Amino acid sequence: MVLDRLKQVTYHVGSASPTPHPFDPLSAAEIDLAVSLIRAKINYERLRFNAVSLWEPRKAEMTAWLADPENAPRPHRAADVVAIAPGGKVYDGVVDLTDKKVICWEHTPGVQPLITMEDLNAVEALARNDPRIIEQCEIIGIPKEDMDKVYCDPWTIGYDERFGSNVRLQQALMYYRPNVDDCQYTYPLDFCPIFNPETKEFIHIDVPPVRRPLSRAPPNNYDVKSIENQYGYRDTVKPIHITQPEGVSFKINGRFIDWQNWNIHVGFNYREGIVLNNITFNDKGTVRPVFYRLSLAEMVVPYGNPEHPHQRKHAFDLGEYGGGYMSNSLSLGCDCKGAIHYMDADFVNAAGAATTIKNAICIHEEDAGILFKHTDFRDDSVIVTRGHKLVISHIFTAANYEYCIYWIFHQDGTLQLDIKLTGILNTYAMNPDEDTHGWGTEVYPGVNAHNHQHLFCLRVDANVDGPNNTVFQVDAARGAGEVGSAENKYGNAFYAKKTKYTTPLEAMADYDGATSRTWEIANTNKLNPHSKKPVSYKLVSREVPTLLPKEGGLTWNRAGFARHAVHVTKYADDQLYPAGRHVPQTSGTPAPSAGLPTWIAEATSSSSSSDASNIDNTDIVLWHTFGITHFPSPEDFPIMPAEPMTLLLRPRNFFDRNPVLDVRPSWARSPSQVAKGEGEGCCAKKGDGVSKYV
Amino acid sequence: MVLDRLKQVTYHVGSASPTPHPFDPLSAAEIDLAVSLIRAKINYERLRFNAVSLWEPRKAEMTAWLADPENAPRPHRAADVVAIAPGGKVYDGVVDLTDKKVICWEHTPGVQPLITMEDLNAVEALARNDPRIIEQCEIIGIPKEDMDKVYCDPWTIGYDERFGSNVRLQQALMYYRPNVDDCQYTYPLDFCPIFNPETKEFIHIDVPPVRRPLSRAPPNNYDVKSIENQYGYRDTVKPIHITQPEGVSFKINGRFIDWQNWNIHVGFNYREGIVLNNITFNDKGTVRPVFYRLSLAEMVVPYGNPEHPHQRKHAFDLGEYGGGYMSNSLSLGCDCKGAIHYMDADFVNAAGAATTIKNAICIHEEDAGILFKHTDFRDDSVIVTRGHKLVISHIFTAANYEYCIYWIFHQDGTLQLDIKLTGILNTYAMNPDEDTHGWGTEVYPGVNAHNHQHLFCLRVDANVDGPNNTVFQVDAARGAGEVGSAENKYGNAFYAKKTKYTTPLEAMADYDGATSRTWEIANTNKLNPHSKKPVSYKLVSREVPTLLPKEGGLTWNRAGFARHAVHVTKYADDQLYPAGRHVPQTSGTPAPSAGLPTWIAEATSSSSSSDASNIDNTDIVLWHTFGITHFPSPEDFPIMPAEPMTLLLRPRNFFDRNPVLDVRPSWARSPSQVAKGEGEGCCAKKGDGVSKYV
Known part of the structure; x- marks a missing residue:
């Protein structure tokens, strides 16, 4: 495999240009450069380019440079190239754009790159x-x-x-x-x-x-x-205007966004769409790393009708089509409201020319309602503080369906991933008297909308106060001791049962709604000064269906990542895509399937010389599969009202106190003010939408 | 028990006043009238009033009147009264305010009404x-x-x-x-x-x-x-203004709200806070009933520290204190934004005088983001429509904690209940070297915040196209046939396995996250014309922890409703409160405990002469217990950033097509317009926030 060789690629200090940043997606000029360097070397007349995308800097090199940009070598810019030559020969290559040379270029037999x-x-x-x-x-x-x-x-x-x-x-x-x-x-x-x-x-x-x-x-x-x-349009909807007369609260420097103590690099590629890198939180002057890289890395949409050939309907929308390639060009007032900042996305076309999707990424703020509130029942002294949130979004159209992806940053250190599903059901023909056998729903005469799941794989390259992290499974559990016992007389004891994952095999874990199961990504080297518990970020995800296609069946074989709610692996530079680099026409057999199953098998095989079998207190990646199971109904047709989904990554024992106390309250009145009769009335009386505290 | 007698109360046609509506909470004048009627009859000098609240109209009478207000007798106004006489004697009574007479007044021994x-x-x-x-x-x-x-x-x-x-x-x-x-x-x-x-x-x-x-x-x-x-306040938050220059999209008639095909009566009482009655949806001219009554009927907050006397910390915040009584007076720009309509709440005080909480209920609209969208990948023809939502909210302070309750109506017929938890952790002292034993977290030196759960009981008095409804448990299930079999060759078959609940015992059901379990409240007498499935509303709730206090323990005994995620009972007028009418100082023993366990035992006992054991195709109530388990951490202190929770009631097979197609899109361009070059550009170029389609 070419990947093994690519792992060996190392860069040397070159005449680094000050821009772009090493995390930045390739610019149109860089795409053109990569193509011209390949053409110069390869000279295939009918070479069709499938992808020319950032070959991401190796992490060791990148972190060294981030830590000491003055002295450490700046990672080279490089392009990850996939192309198809006449006869259907697939080539994988890497081009060093800094040194302007093709690092490798190799025919990869028996694979099919995604469909553009x-x-x-x-x-x-x-x-x-x-x-x-x-x-x-x-x-x-x-x-x-x-x-x-x-x-x-x-x-x-x-x-x-x-x-x-x-x-x-x-x-x-x-x-x-x-x-x-x-x-x-x-x-x-x-x-x-x-x-x-x-x-x-x-x-x-x-x-x-x-x-x-x-x-x-x-x-x-x-x-x-x-x-x-x-029947015409209803005339009963009055407009809601959202304006920011003083502008936005975020600053953009290149592709870095600085907002409310968060700092985030916004990348984008043809496959995952938005990629967030180097996410940090400024904690009262200390810039603390949280995530090295976050993305939706894969998804699969299995359909539940067993009749031939519907088993083929189980699209890997990211690995087989590309969430970036399918991006919508977004527009103010249509897709988002308020003061919007957009970013474009540059790709290659088959002919090797750079193309651009304008406004592929939307960045904006929203009011987030109450951030915190408390009233003292004694005297009605009160504090109420409203929050804002930062939303980084893109929308992609996968044939009939639309996926709206919202990466939401909250002021309190919480990171939320919202997904809205809309667009149109995939449908199949049915005769008037036909029985759906329960595999679908007749949503309109002659229209059978098959049952399906949308299973997304969130890739969390964690960096919670540094690269060495550990994942704990957390289950709410009853205390020992039966009712009436000395230790648990009233039966009310309960606690957070934490199970440390030390190997990738242990970490192949399912969801348990009954125990409110969560997962903590902890840095066991750093304890919270008050709780003495490791600083951590907790994954709170409640839409975690089981993969319904059966073990050993086609989808199960191909979608190894979806067999469990969570996998954890030791970080490796080339392990980005949990169903493999080239997904179309993989059979998933023989075991282990491409991507996660292969990596875990390699890490845990007795012949493995690597230390990849250890995921305790090391650089780890958590893979989380979540989603919904959709049994269609007629109200989903002919176009589906958006169905929402959400998950949270929440700081736990990460801060030593509420990190948003310095967000100015909308209204506050202390007990002593109440006692003195100060601060009577409320901000509402001042007639402005965003009032200051009294 | 007085309740048995109260069930017998029937009203006669009287000189009905045109206002208030029978669903309306008692006005201050009505409270005063009720108190004066009791005083005239009873004449206790030191009678302390605990509650004077609407004695809700009997459903049979009410539905008859709603169906034919011209001819059916208008339900009388009546007051449900609780008072404590000297010596701690508790009295329950009902006062007919229309006929101006005390219907019943009875000493109820061995109970304690809530704490005001x-x-x-x-x-x-x-x-x-x-x-x-x-x-x-x-x-x-x-x-x-x-x-x-x-x-x-x-x-x-x-x-x-x-x-x-x-x-x-x-x-x-x-x-x-x-x-x-x-x-x-x-x-x-x-x-x-x-x-x-x-x-x-x-x-x-x-x-x-x-x-x-x-x-x-x-x-x-x-x-x-x-x-x-x-450290001062951050100066980096720029204001977000939300305005509705043309006013709100809802109309208020008395306490009925008409918004986007929804019609809702907004009630309120001292105990549940907001009560929503007679919820209907106008489906292209046909007013279809959906819910007769919705409320949060009870909650319990068990703490997990088994050391004495912490077992007593398991507050039933509604039944023991009253979500209405503890309501905050809300203020524009602090608690909500935009154009706000408020409603006050009237209660009685101990002395028997009416008191008012101003602005106890907030009614406002919000932008709801994308309602639906689809782009055709062939030609970029597109439609994108934004939604609004209607939010009916109240906030109550239970000593240290704040509960923000948002009943959210969506244009597509979805009803969402959002709860935000904020306020302050309940804390207990700890010594510097003390071990929390995992029952709590040291969130600050000397401060032990105990583990706890917030378990809410949503009461759904269903009326899905009429009173006769049936609840089905819906589990995503794999199809029969092993991989390789003729019927399921590729193993991809899956379907919605529906289990009908026919008795209250069958309906005592737990959550199953692995099957994405939902519950459908269906009207089996009415099939969707396309799908031939019963019209229904589906409960989609994902935060459903197990009650952690053990079976037979104190909290388990007292909080019968929390033993299962779902109970279903046949409707009965006096069954409003699932932990019983008077909750403080109940032991929950001997079995059956007050409220749901008693009703279900009565309904299913062999001596029962009622038909309450049948919940199939009859007037039913679904009780849903949901919530979160909270293991505190230092970022929750000294005041907790709001923690969100949500559930949905979604129409399924209820409409024969997407019911929001007539919401005007923000932007739309059909294939023929694209082909003719019409509709170029986008609404964004028009410079207004809410643009019309082209």
């Missing part, structure tokens, strides 16, 4: 002209002159054992639109062609044994003209 | 002058001349088997303030006096075997002067 937007967009026009697809359309009631009304959402094939991994393939989920503005998901077609992008041919069509003619139900549309014609 | 704010406020001054308390203070280092620096938070005693239920008692949790503005929870005292409010005497002091002298640590304060002196 260009790959997706190439299929539909060809499908409309394919005689066998035209024939299938005619069988279900679409005359050939209506082929311009046939649409397809091309997915990677996932894995199909009939075709294996060597030929790059896409499956075309087929739809129909009576008119161009109609929602195509109301008219799913019952067959599924398989496309080879290399030859631009459809190599096979999966046709179900029982045919489902095109639905004749009227359109179920959400577009403006349809709503206006049907 | 007047009860709470009476103790501290007496404690400062009690010789035995002065003595205890001197023992731990407080000279008697400093007794004005001694404070106490008087709690109900909960239950103490040494003193039983017949004498009304309070336990005084003791604190010290070096200066009047200092946070007293930094200086907890180690002993606990027991107070008899009838005799105004301290009858006992619980003194621990190992003494803990008064802490000499410096104050840990959050008040403005202390923060200014210590």
Whole structure:
């Protein structure tokens, strides 16, 4: 594997340019440079670029430079390149942009890199002209002159054992639109062609044994003209204006954001979308590291209908398509409100030219309601303080679905990840009298929306007061001693049962809602001065469904990361993607599957010479799989009201007191003020929205 | 029991006044009227009123009147009265305010009504002058001349088997303030006096075997002067203004709120605080009932330290103190932002006079972010629609803690209950070298904050398209058939396993995080036209800890509702409070405990002549216990950054399509517009915060 070799890459001090920062995504100019350096060396005429992205600085080198930028060597800029040569040969490479040389360039057999937007967009026009697809359309009631009304959402094939991994393939989920503005998901077609992008041919069509003619139900549309014609828009919503007349509370320096003691580097790549690096919190003058790198590293969306070929519907939206590549360009007042700062995202296209998605990242503040409050019942002396939050967001469209990702920083040191799911259900055709067998819901006549899960993998490269961290499983547990015993007479004893994970095998842990299970990422070398407990950040995550596809089945094999709620590994520079570097058309077999299962097997094998089997008090990465199970219903159609999800990373024993006491209260009146009759009335009487304390 | 008799009360048509509405809380005038009617009949000189609150209309009568207000008899206004006569005799009564007569008035032996704010406020001054308390203070280092620096938070005693239920008692949790503005929870005292409010005497002091002298640590304060002196306020927070120049989107008619197809009656009582009645959703012209009544009906906060007398710390904040009585008076810009509508709350005081808490309820709208969005990857045609939400909130202070309760209505038919916990940890003294044994955390030198749970009981009186509803437990489950079998070849089959509850015993159910367990409140008489599934509302609640106090122990005995995540009972007019009508000093023994355990035992006993054992397709109430387990840490002190909690009631198979398609999008561009080059640019370019679609 090329990865083994890439691990050996080291950089030397060069004539480092002051910008960009080593964490920054590659700029358009850097992408162009990387491509030109490869072209100069390789000279493939028809080389199609799949990805040119930041080859992230090796951590040892990076932390040395961060600690001493004056004297330590500045990490070189480098590009991580994936390209496909004629014949479907996949190449992985690294280009040193500082030294302007190709470090490595190697053919990787038997893998398929992700599907780009260009790959997706190439299929539909060809499908409309394919005689066998035209024939299938005619069988279900679409005359050939209506082929311009046939649409397809091309997915990677996932894995199909009939075709294996060597030929790059896409499956075309087929739809129909009576008119161009109609929602195509109301008219799913019952067959599924398989496309080879290399030859631009459809190599096979999966046709179900029982045919489902095109639905004749009227359109179920959400577009403006349809709503206006049907019942018009409600006129009862009065506007809410959100303004920041004095500007935002954050400062941006390059891609570093400084806000309310937090400092965060905002990166972005084609795959994970937002990557947050070097997250620190200024604790009364001491800049304390919290996370080295945070991202959504992978996800899988298994569908629950066992009928062939629906088992192929289990998209790895990040590893197979790229959350960055699928990013929406965001717009003020539409996606976010208030004073917005945007960042663009630069990618490569197949031809090797840099392309830009404008406004891919949105950075803004929101009011966060009450930050803390207390009233003394004796005298109504009171303090009430409102909070703000900082939201760093992006939205990506994975064919039918939309994922809205919000990284939210709170003033009190809490980091929240919110995800909103919206967009449109993936749908399949059904006959009027057909039984869904419980695998889906008829959300509209002729429309079967299959059960599915959205399972996300949060990658937490922890840095809680330094790189050496330990993960503890924390369960709320009853104390020893039965009711009536001397030690627990009234039966009320309970405590936080902490289980230390010392090896990656121990750390393969499931969720337990009954014990309110959480996980603490602790630095056992540093104790809180008051509690004498290790400083830590606690993962509080309550939407943690079990992976429903069965052990040994296709999705289970491919999505090793989703088998457990938590995995913990020792940090390694090349372990970014828990389902592997190249995800499409992996079978997950033989064991161990690519990504996490392989790394853990390597770390714990008896022949391993590494110290990767130890995750106690060392540089560790916590992988957390969370999400929801979605049983569709008609109110989700034809477009789904956003379904929210959330998790928290909360400081525990990290600060020695509430870290937001110095946020000015909206209103405060002390007992002595009450006694003296001072501070009567309330800020409300002053007539301004954000009043000062009295 | 008086309750049995009260069940028999029926009303006759009287000269009904057009106002107030039968659901409305009693007005101050009605409270005064009720008191005067009782005084005229009873003539106790020293009668102390504990509660005078709406005796809610019997449901059968009320629903008949709601259905046909022209012809059905209008339910009488009536007062539910609790009072304490000299000698501690507790009286329960009902007064018909329409007919102006006392319907019943009865001594209820062996019970103790809740502790009012007047009860709470009476103790501290007496404690400062009690010789035995002065003595205890001197023992731990407080000279008697400093007794004005001694404070106490008087709690109900909960239950103490040494003193039983017949004498009304309070336990005084003791604190010290070096200066009047200092946070007293930094200086907890180690002993606990027991107070008899009838005799105004301290009858006992619980003194621990190992003494803990008064802490000499410096104050840990959050008040403005202390923060200014210590490090000053940060000047980095820029204001966020939220304005509604065209006013709010809701209309208020009496206490009915009409907002975005929702219609809600907002009630309030001394105990539950906000009570929402007759919640309906206007579905394209059809007004569909959803809930008859929603409230937080009870809660319990068990603490986890088994050392005596901490087992008594398990406050039932609603049943023992009253969430309404403890309400904060809210203020614009401090507690909420934007255009706020307030409602006051009227109560009775001990002397029998009506009193008012101004601004007890806050009603306002907020921006709710993206309501739905979809982009077509082919052509970037897009629709993005933002949502609003309606928030009906109150905040109550339970001694040290603050509970912020937000009932949130979403445009898509979702109802959300958010709770924020803030305020101050309950603390106990600890010596410098003392071991907490894991039952608490030293959050500051000398301050032991004990582990605790906050368990709330949501009462859902369902009315999903009518009163006859059924509850199904829904678990995400794997399909039958092993991997490789014909029926489940790839192992990906999964479905929603639904278990119908037909009896209250079957419905005593726990949470299961692994199956993403939810509960559907369904109307099996009405099927969704598309899915053919019953219309329903689904309870999605993920913060559902197990009750940690052990079975048969004190808290377990008293808090029957908290033994399971869900109970379902057949509706009965007098079954409002799941830990019983009078909660203080109940022991919970012998079984069945008051409230839910008793009702379920009665419903399922073989001698029961009622049909209360059937909960299938009848008028049912779902009781849901949820909350958090809190292991304190120093960042929670001296005042706790708000900790959030949430649950959802979501329409499932209730609507035949997305019910918010007629909310005007912020931005929309159809494929045909894209093709014609229409609608270029975005709303952002128009320069207004809330732009119209193009």
